[in-house]
Amino acid sequence: MKRYSAFAIAREALRGHKGWERAWASPEPRERYDVIVVGGGGHGLATAYYLGKNHGITNVAVLEKGWIGGGNTGRNTTIIRSNYLQDASAAIYEKARALYETLSQELNYNIMFSPRGVMMLAQTHHEVRGYQRTAHANALQGVATEYVGPERVKELCPIISIDGPRYPVLGALWQARGGTARHDAVAWGYARACSDMGMHIVQNCEVTAVRSSNGQVTGVETTKGPIQCDKLALVVAGHSGRLAEMAGFRLPVESVALQAMVSEPIKPCMDVVVMANTVHGYMSQSDKGEMVIGGGADGFNNYTQRGSFHHIEETVRALIETFPMLSRLKMLRQWGGIVDMTGDRSPIIGKTPLGGCFINCGWGTGGFKAIPGGGWATAETVAKGEPGPLAAAFSLDRFREGRFIDESVAAGVAH
Ligand code: FAD
Ligand code: PYC
Numbered sequence: 296m297k298r299y300s301a302f303a304i305a306r307e308a309l310r311g312h313k314g315w316e317r318a319w320a321s322p323e324p325r326e327r328y329d330v331i332v333v334g335g336g337g338h339g340l341a342t343a344y345y346l347g348k349n350h351g352i353t354n355v356a357v358l359e360k361g362w363i364g365g366g367n368t369g370r371n372t373t374i375i376r377s378n379y380l381q382d383a384s385a386a387i388y389e390k391a392r393a394l395y396e397t398l399s400q401e402l403n404y405n406i407m408f409s410p411r412g413v414m415m416l417a418q419t420h421h422e423v424r425g426y427q428r429t430a431h432a433n434a435l436q437g438v439a440t441e442y443v444g445p446e447r448v449k450e451l452c453p454i455i456s457i458d459g460p461r462y463p464v465l466g467a468l469w470q471a472r473g474g475t476a477r478h479d480a481v482a483w484g485y486a487r488a489c490s491d492m493g494m495h496i497v498q499n500c501e502v503t504a505v506r507s508s509n510g511q512v513t514g515v516e517t518t519k520g521p522i523q524c525d526k527l528a529l530v531v532a533g534h535s536g537r538l539a540e541m542a543g544f545r546l547p548v549e550s551v552a553l554q555a556m557v558s559e560p561i562k563p564c565m566d567v568v569v570m571a572n573t574v575h576g577y578m579s580q581s582d583k584g585e586m587v588i589g590g591g592a593d594g595f596n597n598y599t600q601r602g603s604f605h606h607i608e609e610t611v612r613a614l615i616e617t618f619p620m621l622s623r624l625k626m627l628r629q630w631g632g633i634v635d636m637t638g639d640r641s642p643i644i645g646k647t648p649l650g651g652c653f654i655n656c657g658w659g660t661g662g663f664k665a666i667p668g669g670g671w672a673t674a675e676t677v678a679k680g681e682p683g684p685l686a687a688a689f690s691l692d693r694f695r696e697g698r699f700i701d702e703s704v705a706a707g708v709a710h
Contacts, residue, residue: 296491298403318483319363319490324497327523328356330677331515332530333502333538335359336368337478338655338662339530340485340496341670342677347492349671350678355494356524357486358517360501364482367532368663370600370632372555372577372589374568375664376413376473378440379705380429383688384641385436390685391668395476398667404484406476407582411567413473414443414451415707416617418462418573425704426468440470452567459616462573475568475579481666505542511650512542527652528677533598533633535656544648546656547694548635552593553660553708554606556629560584564620572707576614585627588614591708592634592660602629634659639699640706644672645682645690653677654691660708 297303297316307314330346332339335357346352359365375395377388399406417423430442445457445464457464486496497519504516505527514523529538533550560583570577575591590610593603607626615621637643637657642665644655655673658665672685682690688700 296487318487319496321498322495324356324358324495324500324517324519324522328495329354329524330526330528331355331522331524332357332528333515334366334530334532335363335482335486335496335498336366336530336532337364337481337485337666338532338658338669338673339528340482340489341666342528342530342655342673343489343494344485345671345674346678347489347494349674352678353492353494355489356522357489357494357496358500358502358515358522359496359498362498363486363496364479367632367634368482368666369479370555370630371478371663372579372587373475373478373663374413374473374570374577374579375408375476376470377438377664378413378415378429378433378468378470378473379702380432381700381702382436383700384702384705385433385438387668387672387685387689388665389436389438390671391665392472394667394671398481398484402484402488404480404487406480406484408474408476410472410474412451412469412471413568413570414448415468415570415572416448416464417466417468418464418571420465422573423465426466429468429705439472440468443467443469452565452569454564454620455569455617456619461616464617473568478663485670502538502541505538505649505652507543507649512652525651526677528655528673529652530655530673532656532658532662533635535635535654539647539654542647542649542652546643546691548637548643548657549596550598550633550635551596552599552631553589553634554593554602554629554631555587555589556602556607556610556626557581557585557587558624559627561586561624570707571614571617574613574617575708576610577707578614578618586621586624589708592636598633600631600633602631636660638694640702641700642669642689643691644669644686645676647691659706661706
């Protein structure tokens with residue numbers, strides 16, 4: 296595949312942009328692959344990429360029922376941070392954050408990583424204690440965060456009103472190297488790199504059944520016909536319960552809609568990301584100038600991938616005391632994604648009861664930030680047949696053994 300560069304842009308400008316290649320090939324599926332990854336979101340594509348890059352396994356297909364990145368990966372609010380409490384979480388989220396720093400160069404694809412800083416506001420005394428505790432835990436884990444006071448919050452984000460009558464800002468957990476990236480570029484960049492290694496990215500190919508013999512996976516049925524494989528990785532986020540059912544086991548996950556919206560574009564007024572978890576809202580400003588806003592998850596299980604009017608009102612009402620400027624803004628569009636929620640708000644990565652079948656799911660409201668780390672850990676588990684150090688704590692067994700990795704505070708989104 297031809298490299299993207301400033302020189303290539305200049306060359307194509309001079310010849311009417313006729314020389315650009317398709318970013319990835321769109322082949323019909325083969326009869327058999329060493330590994331099939333179901334799900335062309337960030338985690339599925341990153342799993343395929345690290346299978347090739349780290350383990351030399353390239354006879355791989357990624358099967359996607361819609362279009363690449365059309366699930367949660369292209370629907371999130373793009374927040375990247377690694378300020379979690381438990382050691383296992385800090386390890387995988389920080390690995391992901393660190394990989395994001397150089398992902399554009401590695402993939403030769405501009406994912407627009409912007410380490411502009413992420414702030415989680417403390418607006419109750421309970422949150423002050425919680426975030427101070429996380430800052431101490433992060434110091435021990437080698438994750439660079441700090442607890443800052445209200446004056447520093449105001450300095451970092453002047454549009455915040457720190458002395459609101461109901462929920463004054465008491466401080467914040469600040470991660471200076473957290474930030475955002477362009478979400479669909481992450482999917483496209485991985486897809487292009489996978490295609491370059493000879494892997495097949497097959498869109499419009501829904502998996503409808505999982506085939507097995509003597510407790511071992513043998514392949515899948517799809518809308519493009521049956522395909523055989525030695526190993527299968529299920530990486531389908533909100534549809535994980537459905538795929539697990541096809542493979543003959545149950546998962547401790549619930550699927551709910553999480554919604555977000557953007558305002559009309561305005562001049563630059565906010566160059567950090569702010570999460571206000573007590574009132575359930577978070578906000579950043581996109582490069583186009585829109586305010587990117589999200590709130591809590593819907594309070595009922597469903598598979599409806601769209602937004603609803605009550606959500607706009609609830610979320611803007613929640614944020615308006617802290618961001619009074621919102622009262623003058625028009626909202627432009629809204630949408631929803633189906634996220635997969637575990638009881639401890641931590642992901643599941645590892646083996647399943649079906650031999651040769653692996654799973655990566657349960658990222659809930661916070662898996663965009665984890666894509667490079669989740670893909671890295673899932674690829675290692677698939678390649679070796681056993682989880683490596685990053686994935687080990689996140690096995691499905693933990694729910695049977697009571698080894699929960701409680702991240703309900705760090706998840707930051709009300710559910
Ligand atoms: P997905 O991107 O959903 O990919 C799974 C893919 O599987 C989909 O493309 C789907 O079409 C495909 N699929 C499903 N069933 C089948 C089948 N039978 N056959 C073939 N393919 C199938 N996380 C953050 O870290 N920061 C945020 O700021 C953030 N904000 C969010 C805001 C919203 C509104 C939403 C909805 C989510 C947010 N998240 C955030 C969560 C994050 O988007 C997800 O955790 C993450 O994208 C999951 O990635 P994935 O690759 O596992 O899933
Ligand atoms: O995990 O940081 C996050 C997040 C923010 C909004 C949705 N998820």
